[in-house]
Amino acid sequence: TTLSPQQQTMTATSKLVNAASKLRTVAHLRSSTIPSDLIKSSAALLSSVPTGGKHALPDLPYDYGALEPKVSAETMTLHHTKHHNTYVTNLNVGMEKLDAAVSAGDASAIIALQGAIKFNGGGHVNHTLFWENMCPPDSSQAELKEGTQLMDLVNSNFGGLSNLRDEMTPAALGVQGSGWAWLGYNKKTGRLEIATCPNQDPLEATTGLVPLVGIDVWEHAYYVDYRNVRPDYVNAFFDIINWDVA
Numbered sequence: 001t002t003l004s005p006q007q008q009t010m011t012a013t014s015k016l017v018n019a020a021s022k023l024r025t026v027a028h029l030r031s032s033t034i035p036s037d038l039i040k041s042s043a044a045l046l047s048s049v050p051t052g053g054k055h056a057l058p059d060l061p062y063d064y065g066a067l068e069p070k071v072s073a074e075t076m077t078l079h080h081t082k083h084h085n086t087y088v089t090n091l092n093v094g095m096e097k098l099d100a101a102v103s104a105g106d107a108s109a110i111i112a113l114q115g116a117i118k119f120n121g122g123g124h125v126n127h128t129l130f131w132e133n134m135c136p137p138d139s140s141q142a143e144l145k146e147g148t149q150l151m152d153l154v155n156s157n158f159g160g161l162s163n164l165r166d167e168m169t170p171a172a173l174g175v176q177g178s179g180w181a182w183l184g185y186n187k188k189t190g191r192l193e194i195a196t197c198p199n200q201d202p203l204e205a206t207t208g209l210v211p212l213v214g215i216d217v218w219e220h221a222y223y224v225d226y227r228n229v230r231p232d233y234v235n236a237f238f239d240i241i242n243w244d245v246a
Contacts, residue, residue, distance in 0.1 A: 062135065
């Protein structure tokens with residue numbers, strides 16, 4: 001059943017009140033051992049759980065084979081149904097444990113859960129945008145259109161799309177091990193910036209930049225198609241960026 005905007009607001013408010021109530025209990029029981037920022041972050045995490053109580057794997061906006069030959073259907077199927085789904089599953093487990101730890105006033109357990117929630121929550125956030133960041137290579141969305149605000153920023157900040165590509169490519173290739181390369185928007189300066197994040201660290205929470213385009217350079221994103229030749233994958237990725245979404 002689809003909730004009305006008023007019902008959705010009431011549900012979100014109720015969750016936030018419940019989370020805050022639990023955290024006040026924690027603060028009362030263990031105020032000497034729980035940092036205030038941990039109390040606030042735990043409340044925010046608990047209140048962010050979607051209606052229904054669990055995060056869910058999003059549907060792709062295209063078929064698994066729609067990005068071929070740049071990215072194969074096999075890669076997309078594995079990446080979406082196995083890797084992203086694992087992040088979602090583990091995030092939900094972590095949130096259930098966090099809820100229980102908060103209810104019990106267990107400061108040690110709350111602290112111990114932060115790393116897993118950051119990793120799996122970041123994986124869920126990053127991949128949710130990643131699927132939207134791509135489109136079939138012959139789609140009109142794969143063209144950054146003149147006259148758009150984004151094109152104006154690309155021209156003024158980088159001197160054109162080819163220069164952006166020339167700067168973002170080595171950033172993606174330079175990520176050691178696993179991580180992401182991002183094109184982000186700096187709300188304070190009004191400029192575009194290129195940044196990298198290790199593992200599944202989410203861009204905005206890590207740097208303050210609003211994520212526009214992310215290149216997943218974990219090997220599971222390209223190994224089936226490109227083996228360990230990351231440069232070929234990164235070069236191909238620029239042909240399937242959905243600039244309309246960006």
